Amino acid sequence: MNTSSHSAFRSDVEAADAARRSRLSQTATTDIQRDLLRDGIAVARGALRPGQLELLRQFQAITEQVLGGTPDCGGYIDMHARPVPGGLQIAGARLNRVTPNHGQVRLQTKGLSFPMPGFADAASIPLLRDTFGWWHGDSGEITRGTMEWIVPSDLNHNGWHKDTVRPQLKAFILLGDVGPDAAPMYYARGSHLCRTDFEAEVARRLTAHGTSPDPSIPRRGLHYPAIVGGNPGYLSDDEAKNDPTHIDWEPVVLGGTVYEKTVCTGSVGDVIFFDSCGFHSGNRSQGRVRRTIALSSPSNGSELGVALSAAGCAV
Numbered sequence: 154m155n156t157s158s159h160s161a162f163r164s165d166v167e168a169a170d171a172a173r174r175s176r177l178s179q180t181a182t183t184d185i186q187r188d189l190l191r192d193g194i195a196v197a198r199g200a201l202r203p204g205q206l207e208l209l210r211q212f213q214a215i216t217e218q219v220l221g222g223t224p225d226c227g228g229y230i231d232m233h234a235r236p237v238p239g240g241l242q243i244a245g246a247r248l249n250r251v252t253p254n255h256g257q258v259r260l261q262t263k264g265l266s267f268p269m270p271g272f273a274d275a276a277s278i279p280l281l282r283d284t285f286g287w288w289h290g291d292s293g294e295i296t297r298g299t300m301e302w303i304v305p306s307d308l309n310h311n312g313w314h315k316d317t318v319r320p321q322l323k324a325f326i327l328l329g330d331v332g333p334d335a336a337p338m339y340y341a342r343g344s345h346l347c348r349t350d351f352e353a354e355v356a357r358r359l360t361a362h363g364t365s366p367d368p369s370i371p372r373r374g375l376h377y378p379a380i381v382g383g384n385p386g387y388l389s390d391d392e393a394k395n396d397p398t399h400i401d402w403e404p405v406v407l408g409g410t411v412y413e414k415t416v417c418t419g420s421v422g423d424v425i426f427f428d429s430c431g432f433h434s435g436n437r438s439q440g441r442v443r444r445t446i447a448l449s450s451p452s453n454g455s456e457l458g459v460a461l462s463a464a465g466c467a468v
């Protein structure tokens with residue numbers, strides 16, 4: 154893409170985002186939807202009953218057994234399994250450990266050759282379908298799930314960052330209780346609206362570099378992306394406190410702006426929806442393991458497709 158088509162692309166993407174926000178605010182009917190638009194985050198307590206999570210929780214527990222115990226290091230799980238009548242036959246699972254250890258373990262639906270037991274049932278409850286459907290203007294199908302464990306480590310897996318410059322909905326289902334010692338996520342309320350110069354500056358860095366590491370940005374901090382060279386959506390320690398030693402509910406200062414924050418503690422069955430173009434941060438486990446599944450629907454291409462076509466790009 155040359156410079157002029159890149160600017161045309163940006164302005165079309167911005168127009169598509171503004172159109173989407175306007176559609177969302179006109180069609181919001183629930184408190185969850187209104188909270189999401191205002192704060193960038195909304196918490197639905199007790200959204201899933203224990204019975205609706207049983208298969209997912211059993212699968213997470215069996216994965217731990219096959220691994221030989223609760224993971225003690227961050228990394229990615231490869232699982233070899235196949236569906237058999239009435240269940241799943243698991244031939245083995247392996248944890249590909251990361252160095253340095255950041256404490257985050259992931260098992261992704263997209264890397265499995267079989268449907269993750271319980272995923273479709275949990276993802277199809279009306280609250281999740283309706284919220285994703287409202288957000289994307291479609292049937293609300295959730296296409297991706299990442300089962301996660303956050304285990305104790307010396308390094309935070311994810312300091313303060315924006316995932317994208319464009320609105321993007323994610324949801325966490327808590328598969329176990331999450332107290333302050335189990336790495337609750339932090340979210341800076343209102344930061345998704347990109348109203349301050351600093352928010353705009355981080356969005357500009359992300360637009361310019363995408364997710365490629367940008368060596369011109371100082372990357373200090375006791376969090377994994379700062380050490381391995383994460384993308385410019387991550388804040389360095391001069392801009393944010395990336396590795397708090399204890400969890401608190403005080404406002405947070407990011408790039409000089411003070412935000413109220415949401416601390417994502419909760420009980421099994423709670424669902425936390427958030428717009429990941431706002432600032433959010435992982436935390437280190439202070440002893441207890443966090444068990445969650447993160448849901449998203451990244452295949453939504455309709456509005457981006459319109460913007461790309463308008464900018465003369467093949468889609």
Ligand SMILES: O=C(O)CCC(=O)C(=O)O
Binds near residue numbers: 323447
């Ligand atoms: O797992 C967490 O606490 C942080 C999640 C996060 O940073 C993300 O989903 O982008």
